[in-house]
Amino acid sequence: MxxxxxxxxxxxxxxxxxxxxxxxxxxxxxxxxxxxxxxxxxxxxxxxxxxxxxxxxxxxxxxxxxxxxxxxxxxxxxxxxxxxxxxxxxxxxxxxxxxxxxxxxxxxxxxxxxxxxxxxxxxxxxxxxxxxxxxxxxxxxxxxxxxxxxxxxxxxxHKGQALPKIHKTKHDIFNGNVDDVFGFMFAYIMIGVVIVAFAIFLVWHIYGNPCTVDNTIEQEVSFTSCIAKDDEIVLTSTDNKLYKIRFIGEGFNSDEIKSVCDGKTLLTTYSKEVTPDDEDDYYSIKAILNGDAYLLSFDETNRWHQEEYWPLLFFPIVFAIVWGAYVAGSIIVGRNPKRFSKKIIKLFFKDGYVKY
Structure with a gap:
């Protein structure tokens, strides 16, 4: 709903x-x-x-x-x-x-x-x-x-002379053939800015904000169960709170973590609280310490995070290529409308904007 x-x-x-x-x-x-x-x-x-x-x-x-x-x-x-x-x-x-x-x-x-x-x-x-x-x-x-x-x-x-009309300005990318040049340029630039901002946000989200001791929650926890499924491990603490290790990479051995999920061994976890809309709240574990030894390190979880999300960078790249091609096409058509059919022109401009 x-x-x-x-x-x-x-x-x-x-x-x-x-x-x-x-x-x-x-x-x-x-x-x-x-x-x-x-x-x-x-x-x-x-x-x-x-x-x-x-x-x-x-x-x-x-x-x-x-x-x-x-x-x-x-x-x-x-x-x-x-x-x-x-x-x-x-x-x-x-x-x-x-x-x-x-x-x-x-x-x-x-x-x-x-x-x-x-x-x-x-x-x-x-x-x-x-x-x-x-x-x-x-x-x-x-x-x-x-x-x-x-x-x-x-x-x-001026003794009966009509006020002259200007059809072309110095910075007219359409060579005077399209109305509202500023509006089109503003739209081109703003959408370009949005694409760049989206790309910057993704780069920051993937690479620019690694998990550390300073930006995670430190807890002393004992786990009673450990279930590995797909690319994540789900753990339950003695106080029935849910913990997850997500985006597990290839080659990671979860047996060592399972061996200490006995309800007695006290582990130090570094995690972030997650409150999804469609499932129960849980803590996303970023590192686990058993005494002085890491069972799961920040380097591992940060690397898994990057491997999981870096393909998203293809979206702004594709958007930029498509948008760049569209802008280039509209400029070419706008500067030379007589060379193209009305069907082609309508791909880039609404009726009434182009002066044939």
Whole structure:
């Protein structure tokens, strides 16, 4: 049932996001001479930042790894950025010119005779003033009216000439043939970052965190039973607690451990507590000492751990190869759309993004 709930949650998320975007794209009555983001950004920012700020504070005072509260705080800042964008990302204009205020609150004043071109993308437009650009997002209230007014003023100043359109920018990987270049580049980079982060996490999990005396639980234990099955040994202590030695490598002789599972011999174990969802809790043994002699050493269990999990590194490698090939293919197709059929183009781009 738990997996069904999780699956439904993942299905609901894109529906909610689509609903929010549809709401933001609805036409709204703008104040005269003003361009600003809808008030929904404030509501969304407050909800998001609060939702993630609460677990940030909770995990900061609990015995959690430092990256957990940092991660929650990062999402809280993302929510706060919606509020900052609502407050700062504004344009005010009249017949003399316009003042654009960016995300950081920096104001710049322009006149209409400074406007040189417009770049139209799928979800935003850019008013170009030489090398500077003023972005008008599709969800901006009053954005359509402002762009229409800029076009009108440009025609008046330049004696009927239409405002030139820019189809290609200096860093356009698609050579001006695809809308929303920044969106595609952002997606390419973010997925690449996720793959690299996944690979780094796996390397750290497999090789970077070996078990030692310092990061395991030391216990004095007597065992009453020892059962070897598949690649693990299951032991039961005199107080009926469950212990396991997992991922046993080839050539390991378990007879010596079995010989001391008599309920009398006191052994020193170094283990980690494991609380799985689908079976009873147990201690995963990383080393066993009988007096001063190791029956099972940290070197052995660390080596078995690495041998068990290193094949997982193939996943990020395969993902990276597939994703790299996809990105390369999309760039080739995007730069030369006339050379490919519409079926090929649809493998990389949705309808409406490619300019044939």
């Amino acid at each position: 738990e997996y069904i709930v999780r699956g439904l949650s993942f299905l609901i998320i894109p529906i909610i996001v689509s609903g929010v975007l549809a709401f933001l794209r609805q036409p709204k009555k703008a104040e005269k001479g003003k361009v600003y983001l809808p008030k929904f950004f404030v509501i969304l920012g407050l909800i998001t930042s609060t939702i993630f700020l609460i677990p940030t504070l909770i995990t900061a005072f609990l015995d959690e790894p430092i990256w957990v509260p940092i991660l929650f705080f990062a999402f809280s800042l993302l929510g706060a950025s919606f509020i900052i964008a609502f407050v700062n990302c504004r344009v005010s204009y009249d017949e003399d010119g316009f003042v654009a205020k960016n995300f950081f609150g920096v104001k710049r004043k322009f006149t209409y005779d400074q406007v040189t071109a417009i770049k139209e993308n799928m979800h935003e437009d850019y008013i170009c003033i030489g090398k500077r650009k003023v972005m008008i997002d599709e969800v901006s209230v009053g954005g359509i009216e402002f762009i229409a007014y800029v076009r009108k003023r440009y025609r008046t100043i």
